[in-house]
Amino acid sequence: MKRILLMRHAKSSREEAGLADYDRPLNERGQKVAPRMGGYLRDAGLVPDRILCSSARRTRETLEQLWSEWETLPNVAFEDGLYTATAASLLERLHALSADTGTVLVVGHNPAIQEAAVDLAGGGPPAAYGRMKAKFPTGAVAVLVLEGDSWAGVGRGRADLERFVAPADLEPA
Template sequence: MKTLYLLRHAKSAWDDPALTDHERPLAPRGEDAAPRVGRTLRDMGAAPDRVLCSSARRARQTWALIAPELDHDAPVEVRDDLYDADATDLLDAIHAVPAAVEQLIVVGHNPSMERLAEALAGDGNAAALQELHAKYPTGAVAELRFDLESWDGIESGRGHLTRFHKPKKLPDPEPDDGPG
């Protein structure tokens, strides 16, 4: 059984026209949402064996804020080819993942994340499918399961969408009352 998490980077900032798109940082809203997404992934049982992350600054920052929430270290491949990747390119990268990897997280961009999730989800949780088809906002994560032994067998329509989470629907962190 393979589990794939398709994670769109958190909300980015457009404030500095001097920055290239690749160098845009997270907005405060994205900085707030990413750890909540991380806690949600942890609560979902995410314990990735590998992470493929776009080299864009906002994607790297998203992962940097999520990773500490997982209580699990995984090798991270920051890849330039995931920045401008379309859904087919993302699928090619997934196909190349070693079979020993059971859980994989891909951190990337739209529209490719949305298109890939929709293409792979053959069936699944009805509410999750409805949410997925409605919108794939920044910080959203899709969990897809495949009854396969190897990542190179993943094809359109073969995935089971178990969950789809959007940051706006995640719980806010518990208030810190301080010591004692």
């Protein structure tokens, strides 16, 4: 069994005029949400073996905040191609993972993250799938399970959505 965690970066700032999209940092809300999501992943036993992260500033900052809650750091690759990735190119990238990777976290951008999650999910809780398909908020994570031992099986409808967690789901009551 393989597990895929698709995460949209935490909320970023648009305050600095003239700053390129690639260089936008997290805003205050994003800096609070990312460690909370990291704690959730840790407590749920979902700390990955491998991380693929867009090289954009807001995704790198999301990851830094996320892993601040983990005891060990997984193998990380910061990849320029994930900044402009499509759902199809994300799936191709997953095909290239080594067989010894059991759980991968991809930290990227919409619309690719949402489209890849929707494309991969062939089953799972209907309410969670409906929420994910309708909106994939910043900082949210889709957890998908792929049966088998090979990443070659990654494709449309080939995984089950295990859960979809948005930062609002973890907000204090």
